[in-house]
Amino acid sequence: MTSPLDLAPVVPVVVLDDVEAAVPLARALVAGGLPAVEVTLRTEAALGAIERIAAEVEGARVGAGTVLTPEQAKAAAAAGATFLVTPGTTESLVGALQETGLDFLPGTSTVSEVLRLRELGIREMKFFPAEAAGGAPFLKSLASPVPDVRFCPTGGITPESAPSYLALPNVACVGGSWMLPGASVAARDWGQIEALARAASRLRDKTAGGTPA
Numbered sequence: 001m002t003s004p005l006d007l008a009p010v011v012p013v014v015v016l017d018d019v020e021a022a023v024p025l026a027r028a029l030v031a032g033g034l035p036a037v038e039v040t041l042r043t044e045a046a047l048g049a050i051e052r053i054a055a056e057v058e059g060a061r062v063g064a065g066t067v068l069t070p071e072q073a074k075a076a077a078a079a080g081a082t083f084l085v086t087p088g089t090t091e092s093l094v095g096a097l098q099e100t101g102l103d104f105l106p107g108t109s110t111v112s113e114v115l116r117l118r119e120l121g122i123r124e125m126k127f128f129p130a131e132a133a134g135g136a137p138f139l140k141s142l143a144s145p146v147p148d149v150r151f152c153p154t155g156g157i158t159p160e161s162a163p164s165y166l167a168l169p170n171v172a173c174v175g176g177s178w179m180l181p182g183a184s185v186a187a188r189d190w191g192q193i194e195a196l197a198r199a200a201s202r203l204r205d206k207t208a209g210g211t212p213a
């Protein structure tokens, strides 16, 4: 199966309070060109939302974010998540991610964490919290000594800063929540969310020397 990192330049990070909003919200993201959808396990509604999106939204590739424990990794897999994202990494968490057999993106923010995961054969990671932990200059510095690890930086990224990440050879895509403004979600303004998703899906076109999506 294609890595969730290769489906679009941006993985939307979704925080949902209402299971009923999950399907129309995910449909808007898919229609806007963002098929990989990360639903964070920060709310009571999250597992139900993953279940509904997996069952009902054609073209979506739903994943779970904010996976903090082995139990959450199992629960997300059982709900139908097809990839798992963690903000940081512990040994037991990596073991649980591997056991699910799903794609996963373990969180890293230091070179040593990257190397530890690389020793386990892992080549795709989240860089979190991207802006606070060094931003695009950090990943640019890593590309020469560690050229075979690809990242999805997430945390504080905006439509303005995304192109500087997407231009790097070791960045596959970025994660972010800017296409899901709280007011638009609250107003169920799926048209606005689809438009913001569409703009995000075209961001790679703007990177210097990047390949048009």
Ligand SMILES: O=C(O)C(=O)C[C@H](O)[C@H](O)COP(=O)(O)O
Residues within 6 Å of the ligand: 013, 040, 065, 066, 067, 085, 086, 087, 128, 154, 155, 156, 157, 175, 176, 177, 178
């Ligand atoms: O909870 C997690 O595992 C996360 O991935 C946190 C995310 O990085 C942010 O929720 C992204 O949101 P923004 O920083 O608003 O773009």
